[in-house]
Amino acid sequence: MIDHSATPTLLTQLNALTGGLFLLSTFGVIAVRQVLGCLKMFIIQSLLLSASALFLAYYYSSVHLLAVAAIALGVKPFLIPYLLRRTVGEELTSRREISQVLNISTSLLIAAGLTVFSYFVAKPLLSVSGGIITAVNLPIGISALFIGAYVLTVRREAVPQTIGILTMENGAFFAGISIASGLPFIAELTAAFDALIIAVVMGILIRKIHERVGTTAVGGMKALKEE
């Protein structure tokens, strides 16, 4: 996609605002202390993802992106939380502090560092090509990807780790809608479907772990390791 103009318009400013809020909600996944809070942050993040897809659809006048926004809106903020609730059960809503390796303020600092790093990663790509929209979406998408990976390593519980993976996918898509908007429609559809299966399979596994081990603090499972 080639940008029509490099000057900021209302639409590109709105998209930049959405991008900023998207990044903020990603930080939120790290900052909240409870499982349910994590899920709420993910829902907000997914809504912002669909909003950005909607703005981009209007900006590029692309029916394709409109469909992407609709799929993302249907699947991510509504269907996935519903299915997680169905499969995981009461463990999802329990008011309990999440155990993690590093405390939250250190984590936020590291997340800020990761965001700066993702601008470094995106810079050579943006200097090759890309306009005003890509310059917002690509680095923010990459930082959501990195922050999601960070969540996976420090949060020692199953549900937050699931949210971490879904955050990473949201990040990849947030970057993707600005750089690969012409992707075959079926690929977008199957990818959204794929996120759904991730949520279901991880939900089933969480329930099995809870039944068998009695806790969902997967960080404590250390039977399998090298001598």
Added chain:
Amino acid sequence: MELIFILIIPIAAALLSLVPAGKKFASGITIAGAVAVFILTLRAVFAVAGGRELTAVRNWISSDGLGVLILLLVAFVGLTSAIFSRGYMGRIVEAGKLRKVRRYYFRYNLFVFSMLSIPILSQVSLVWVLVELTTLLSVLLVSFENTAEALEAAWKYIVLTGMGAAFALLGILILYWGMHIAGGEAFTWAGLIKAAPAIPPALLKTAFIFILIGFGTKIGLVPLHTWLPDAHSQAPAPVCALLSGVETTTVLYVVLRLLPVLEASKTINTGNWFIVSGLISVGAAAFLLIQVKDYKRLFAFSTIEHMGIIMVAAGLGGFAGHLGAVYQILTHSITKSLSFFAAGSVFLLLGSRNISSVKGLIKTSPITGAALLIGGLAIAGAPPFAVFLSEFSILKAGIAGGNYLTIGLLTVFIVIAFCALMFHVNRMVFGKPAQEPLNPGLPPAAIVALVLAVIPVILLGFYIPGPLNKLLLYAASSLGR
């Protein structure tokens, strides 16, 4: 047309497996489906070896030499594992729990479907979805035994490979971006190779690094391998054969497909990326092989070693290097499936996974002992088995290309791995039996699977049939520009 049927049959078999009709129905349907897929794949092999590219739907479903080679391996291991499953499930699952068995075969067929479709689909964005599906459809097979360890292994598996998949997704989206800038038309493997010279190198390089990290997790490249020995040792043995033998290979195939795309750009030192990541894996696996206590982990680490060897061979480049890589892919898959069938037979006999509790197998059960010995020797790379020839061809290609340091390191690591593997296998096969076996003998289906699996391991050490040889040559040529 073969390709479409190969995709439909496993799905049909999966659905039929759920029909509650008798004790052996699900396994019978699965074996019948696997036989049909294998026959269709042989037809595809002959067609491709005759120099024809198979196309079912242009730009979506098509396959060339490399794709059909992977297809053949998945179909073969899918068949032998289906037969082995019949014997294994009969012993492992308590009589009467038919629902559990039906669910096993349902998931088994879907898992095989996802692996069969990767080499068949040529649309790159769909290939990503399918690689992710191979994880999602096999996670519940890994946790099948529902013990705390199996659940831990399954969790690590889905978390780490899910993380990798998200990285790979961004890589593939950047690749699409690059192709779009270059003015390419179709986002297929062939379309990418055509558009590659015009893709900005910065995009190509970033995309490759994201994909290498992402799919490297799935392939088991060190240091992203930590889930692999857990998942590959906790799953039921026939599933291990699929995971270790062909799942890693199908994902490696996706990374290898990028080789000719990357070589279009002179600024990216593609070969070195492959060689370095490969050597790290081979070296780490060789040393980790020494300390294992569990014989299934032994073979899992050997998988990491072999994935590393293939990466090095692909990185060495030139037609000889590429031929060595595809040859190694072939020999590793068939040999590793045999090793896991042997390991599964040991587990059926003794009910323990510890190396130290297995002694004198050749006396307690000559068939299992012989299978483990052949599997161990063959996977370690002893002559006259197939792996020896493929490893030898890689070393030869490297020396001819003047890569002395790489080949020197590779040789040292292979020798260490060989000694470690033989040390453990030797202790299990020979000596005085430590305990009476739990079960008197192996189920007949398991013996059939062992015999079927051992045939190509021995045969390919002496002789490569004409069509297969042609297929290897075509596969190697599609790795070069």
